[in-house]
Amino acid sequence: KISYxxxxxxxxxxxxxxxxxLNISPFAQYVVRGLILLAAVIFxxxxxKAKRTV
Known part of the structure; x- marks a missing residue:
């Protein structure tokens, strides 16, 4: 969906x-961004999967 x-x-x-x-280093910013994207994909x-099992 576009809203997502x-x-x-x-x-x-x-x-x-x-x-x-907060002056966080660029490397840490990449790590945080990657973790957010990974969490979104896993979610x-x-x-x-939950939709298919119902």
Whole structure:
């Protein structure tokens, strides 16, 4: 859904801005961004699996 994409972009943008304001190193920012994306993929897979079993 487009609404999920927009929400994801807003969340990532907010997190990136917060990390910049907190002077977090660029490497740590990449790690956090990667973990957020990984969590989103895992959540989506879990949601799809739950939908198929119902």
């Amino acid at each position: 994409v927009v929400a994801g972009i807003l969340i990532l943008g907010t997190v990136e801005n917060a990390m910049n304001l 989506d897979r879990y949601k799809q």
